[in-house]
Amino acid sequence: MSMSQEPSLFDLDSAPPSPNSSGEDAELESVYAWFLSQKDYSDRFGEVLRKSIDEVLDGQRTGRYDLSVSKGEGRVEKTEKTYLGTKVEIVARAEFELGYGSPMDYTIEGTSVDAKFTSGSNWAIPKEAIGHICLLMAANDQKGVFQVGLLRTTMDTLNLGENGDGKRTVSAFGRKQIRWIIPNGKLPKNFLLDLKKNSPHILESIWGVSNGYKGSRNGGQARVNNLFRLLPGELLDRTTVVTVAMQHDGPKRVRDARGHLKSSGYIILGHLKPAPQIASDLGLPIPNKGSWVSARLTHVHEDDDRPSTVIDGLRYGLWREGDMTVTAPTIAT
Amino acid sequence: MSMSQEPSLFDLDSAPPSPNSSGEDAELESVYAWFLSQKDYSDRFGEVLRKSIDEVLDGQRTGRYDLSVSKGEGRVEKTEKTYLGTKVEIVARAEFELGYGSPMDYTIEGTSVDAKFTSGSNWAIPKEAIGHICLLMAANDQKGVFQVGLLRTTMDTLNLGENGDGKRTVSAFGRKQIRWIIPNGKLPKNFLLDLKKNSPHILESIWGVSNGYKGSRNGGQARVNNLFRLLPGELLDRTTVVTVAMQHDGPKRVRDARGHLKSSGYIILGHLKPAPQIASDLGLPIPNKGSWVSARLTHVHEDDDRPSTVIDGLRYGLWREGDMTVTAPTIAT
Numbered sequence: 097m098s099m100s101q102e103p104s105l106f107d108l109d110s111a112p113p114s115p116n117s118s119g120e121d122a123e124l125e126s127v128y129a130w131f132l133s134q135k136d137y138s139d140r141f142g143e144v145l146r147k148s149i150d151e152v153l154d155g156q157r158t159g160r161y162d163l164s165v166s167k168g169e170g171r172v173e174k175t176e177k178t179y180l181g182t183k184v185e186i187v188a189r190a191e192f193e194l195g196y197g198s199p200m201d202y203t204i205e206g207t208s209v210d211a212k213f214t215s216g217s218n219w220a221i222p223k224e225a226i227g228h229i230c231l232l233m234a235a236n237d238q239k240g241v242f243q244v245g246l247l248r249t250t251m252d253t254l255n256l257g258e259n260g261d262g263k264r265t266v267s268a269f270g271r272k273q274i275r276w277i278i279p280n281g282k283l284p285k286n287f288l289l290d291l292k293k294n295s296p297h298i299l300e301s302i303w304g305v306s307n308g309y310k311g312s313r314n315g316g317q318a319r320v321n322n323l324f325r326l327l328p329g330e331l332l333d334r335t336t337v338v339t340v341a342m343q344h345d346g347p348k349r350v351r352d353a354r355g356h357l358k359s360s361g362y363i364i365l366g367h368l369k370p371a372p373q374i375a376s377d378l379g380l381p382i383p384n385k386g387s388w389v390s391a392r393l394t395h396v397h398e399d400d401d402r403p404s405t406v407i408d409g410l411r412y413g414l415w416r417e418g419d420m421t422v423t424a425p426t427i428a429t
Numbered sequence: 430m431s432m433s434q435e436p437s438l439f440d441l442d443s444a445p446p447s448p449n450s451s452g453e454d455a456e457l458e459s460v461y462a463w464f465l466s467q468k469d470y471s472d473r474f475g476e477v478l479r480k481s482i483d484e485v486l487d488g489q490r491t492g493r494y495d496l497s498v499s500k501g502e503g504r505v506e507k508t509e510k511t512y513l514g515t516k517v518e519i520v521a522r523a524e525f526e527l528g529y530g531s532p533m534d535y536t537i538e539g540t541s542v543d544a545k546f547t548s549g550s551n552w553a554i555p556k557e558a559i560g561h562i563c564l565l566m567a568a569n570d571q572k573g574v575f576q577v578g579l580l581r582t583t584m585d586t587l588n589l590g591e592n593g594d595g596k597r598t599v600s601a602f603g604r605k606q607i608r609w610i611i612p613n614g615k616l617p618k619n620f621l622l623d624l625k626k627n628s629p630h631i632l633e634s635i636w637g638v639s640n641g642y643k644g645s646r647n648g649g650q651a652r653v654n655n656l657f658r659l660l661p662g663e664l665l666d667r668t669t670v671v672t673v674a675m676q677h678d679g680p681k682r683v684r685d686a687r688g689h690l691k692s693s694g695y696i697i698l699g700h701l702k703p704a705p706q707i708a709s710d711l712g713l714p715i716p717n718k719g720s721w722v723s724a725r726l727t728h729v730h731e732d733d734d735r736p737s738t739v740i741d742g743l744r745y746g747l748w749r750e751g752d753m754t755v756t757a758p759t760i761a762t
Binding site for chain 2: 169170171178182187189342
């Protein structure tokens with residue numbers, strides 16, 4: 097569902113919560129209050145959308161990280177985009193332990209609620225949902241934003257025209273009626289997509305290293321080595337590693353990368369002691385479980401102006417142009 | 430895609446490989462030879478189909494294990510069935526390291542090949558695939574069978590009529606032309622689906638135990654406890670456990686179940702020593718990684734006719750009606 101003639105959902109002025117006109121829609125208000133009473137609901141919706149997108153991209157099998165690619169290698173098929181809405185419905189049901197509804201998707205506080213997701217600019221509401229409350233969810237991975245709101249879909253709040261499936265979109269008036277649960281959510285980061293936007297040459301280098309390999313598996317280790325070599329100081333998550341590796345066992349690829357990069361002076365820090373302390377000493381982001389940060393080290397003197405750390409009696413700081421290349425120390429992991 | 434007016438694919442006489450008429454379709458034969466040269470290709474296709482079905486069912490979030498449920502709680506939506514074909518295409522590409530094709534799905538031995546999957550009785554071939562080689566895959570989870578074959582889709586091998594999407598099915602003549610890579614594959618077991626077929630009352634007891642709980646998570650442990658209590662001697666895999674738990678961390682639920690079932694005399698054996706030896710001593714299936722088997726134990730004498738095992742100096746055999754209930758021993762895991 098993409099309607100390029102309409103303004104993007106995320107280009108609109110940030111939609112303020114609509115006024116709670118006294119008892120105007122008691123069912124909707126009760127569903128709204130229920131979501132607002134859920135612990136960390138905003139972070140959890142962000143995770144629901146991140147996980148759903150990542151599972152459909154299936155990076156460990158496909159190397160994909162960009163939903164918007166529709167042609168050639170790494171394309172995302174239309175059936176996958178359609179299915180993403182179903183996946184979001186499933187993941188949200190599990191996360192908030194929502195019941196199945198009949199005929200709608202959910203039952204929340206005794207009220208039937210239909211789940212509708214879009215990665216585009218509007219939602220497609222089928223005939224059978226009209227008159228019901230819709231949980232409208234939208235995510236834009238390119239911009240790293242998401243929104244969640246409630247709307248009772250009526251003749252007023254939908255556009256008149258129908259698309260091929262007999263579905264109708266939310267009207268400009270309808271948008272103003274949306275009761276926003278999360279008007280301006282920040283989607284958990286898609287590291288590789290950000291890299292594509294900000295440093296496409298690094299991304300090309302990471303993938304380019306395996307061009308000579310036949311089969312994705314053989315090149316996976318080389319790509320992971322390059323990932324850590326080219327992005328020191330960046331916190332890299334499991335999704336990023338398995339997508340670059342195109343293999344399930346990301347942690348194993350990281351362990352092997354340590355050996356490959358040691359002679360060039362690189363360490364890869366994970367969440368196990370003493371790695372987080374070393375990251376902290378060096379002024380790097382601190383990895384938690386399922387994330388890693390690499391650093392190229394060199395020997396420094398105690399009076400060097402760089403942050404430094406002592407490993408096995410030797411003092412190390414971050415390598416700079418002109419510094420000696422050293423063999424990286426081995427850290428218990 | 431389900432065509433109930435046609436005979437089920439799996440009801441047909443098991444289709445024998447079609448004769449290799451000398452060079453009739455060199456491209457097709459070259460793709461055929463390539464698949465046959467792949468190590469363990471039959472088991473690997475079985476795993477591809479099993480994994481694809483299980484991932485779409487998403488048991489850990491939904492509790493689902495039956496693709497054929499189309500209504501009510503645990504229903505599988507049409508968009509999910511459609512997407513299953515795409516998932517199979519993705520998982521097969523990754524498993525056999527097939528390249529992307531253009532415009533078709535794959536390139537194999539320099540030839541464009543389109544992937545087509547059905548969980549029904551025929552395949553839907555879109556216009557743009559006509560004239561190309563199709564990798565036809567079919568799986569029937571109810572019957573535990575699958576097939577994989579190759580067909581060049583021509584006017585002769587397709588039925589004349591089109592469905593709503595302008596897709597055409599494989600004709601009776603076409604079926605005879607299929608070059609079978611795997612004419613009669615055995616799908617890896619769907620344990621819960623088999624249980625539904627063979628012992629529905631046990632399945633009801635497992636799920637029924639959590640009826641009093643609010644929210645899936647709270648009841649997950651109770652269901653897993655019941656799973657191991659009601660099915661001693663059965664090898665239970667990770668998919669079964671996470672589906673019953675409706676939680677990601679199946680192994681944790683199993684560990685906790687050990688504590689809950691101990692006083693009733695149940696042990697749960699995993700793949701770590703000494704559990705496999707104990708399973709072997711007791712004549713139980715031997716668990717490998719990601720599977721477990723439970724047993725209800727009682728004390729037995731050395732001259733008892735049952736298989737027995739000694740744990741911490743005490744001899745145990747499988748409990749029978751009338752035996753004493755003992756506290757199960759703790760086994761290092």
